[in-house]
Amino acid sequence: MALITNAPRGTQDVLPADSYKWQYIERTALDIASKFGFREIRTPVFEHTELFARGVGETTDVVQKEMYTFNDKGGRSVTMRPEGTAGVCRSVIERGLVNDALPLKTSYVVSCFRYEKPQMGRLREFHQFGVEAFGAASPSADAEVILLAKSVIDALGIPDTRLEINSIGCPECRKKYQLALVEYFSSRTQSLCETCNGRLSKNPMRILDCKSPVCKEIASGAPKILDFICPDCAEHFDGLKRRLDAVGVNYTVNPDIVRGLDYYNRTVFEFITDKLGSQSAICGGGRYDGLLESLGGPKLPALGFAMGLERLVMLMERCECPFPEPETCDLYIGSSGDAAAVEALKLAYKLREEGFKVECDVVGRSVKAQMKYCDKIGAKFSVIIGDNELQSGIVEVKDMKKSEKEETTLASLVDYIYNKLIAQSIEGIADSFDENFLIG
Ligand code: HAM
Secondary structure (H helix, E strand, O other): OHHHHHOOOOOOOOOOOOOHHHHHHHHHHHHHHOHHHOOEEOOOOOEEEEHHHHHHHOOOOOHHHHOOOOOOOOOEEEEEEOOOOOHHHHHHHOOOOOOOOEEEEEEEEHHHHHHHHEEEOOOOEEEEEEEEOOOOHHOOOHHHHHHHHHHHHHHHOOOOOOEEEEOOHHHHHHHHHHHHHHHHHHHOOOOHHHHHHHHHHHHHHHHHHHOOOHHHHHHOOOHHHHHHOOOOOOHHHHHHHHHOOOOOOOOEEOOOOOOOOOEEEEEEEEOOOOOOOOOOOOEEEEEEOOHHHHOOOOOOOOEEEEEHHHHHHHHHHHHOOOOOOOOOOOOOEEEOOHHHHHHHHHHHHHHOOOOOOEEEEEOOHHHHHHHHHHHOOOOOOOEEHHHHHHOOOOEEEEEEEEEOOEEEHHHHHOOOHHHHHHHHHHHHHHHHHHHHHOOO
């Protein structure tokens, strides 16, 4: 029975006290994406299992070990999305979205599910903000997508992240590379984990991002893909570097980035932090020019990235990045007696229509208890209505911060509160000006 009141392992609740942080990050990310011309797409939480098996790749950790797959009541195998890209590609193909203006640029905020060993920054249900662009083959598209990710990180005020880029070439350059990998790993099969032994014949590149420490150690000495890429891929990579240099974006070329999903080709990149222990990637992405076609769609280049929202929230908290304060109640309308409760409800409804954040008593508590609640929620102003106020039409409004009371009429309450809130926000701006420029 205790199970009922325990969240499943590897999942997290976002509580009301924290949800404003999430809303802020999601809004900021989607706003910046829209400045780059990306518009939001929403796809189902679950898809046919085959989509991920083919899209993400049969030999990836995600498909081999981590998918939440089950048969629905109709006997179809479905999978909770482990990432956002495959579902977006499916939708793009099915809905014919690439028949409109190209490049097609999409953004999303999604929940993802991977049956991983939970630890700090690694969950079984997590959330991603991501973008996917279709129909752009130039290195300018790679640069724009990287700049978009950087703009989000900068706008959130996250310090000290590192951009690492690599090129993993095209299927042609990878043929030679895979031979070199097979040669290297073949003499070390006894130390490799069982899964990697299986990968050696099917997809040796997957050994390079195995999470087992022993495989990692062996992989660190393996040949590097950058030494094998063809002239076209090398030119594309140079084009990207020239663009990042021109904009003044710092990056390092990390030949060890291969990414954990099979669909990538050419550019891959990650934004890394040193402040989250081993879960150091806050963003990962790259080009996947062959994916649409391999899923039965048109032959169109594509690319994108995704950021882990849990990691962003955690990192921002650690770095004490400012989150805009959540807005609190403008006016609390307390009441004494049934007639006043009716009036309070009516007034609150009217004031909300005027754009104010207003609460009134919905419990039927004593005035004292109502004022306690009003204090707890941090209301800016309060007013109590009783029989006297109803008869006279005059009320006392309390400025909760200054603990000052002033009389006004019920009829002019809207204008009164409006003027007071404006005055309060001007005082707030003046105070923060004093703090930032005169005192601090
Ligand atoms: P990914 O590297 O698997 O790429 O995930 C992207 C980001 O999601 C990671 O950098 C990390 O911040 C976060 N993340 C991944 N797994 C977890 C987890 N178990 N718990 C918490 N956060 C996690 C993709 O998913 C690709 N679809 C990205 C992409 C889009 N590539 C092209 N377009």
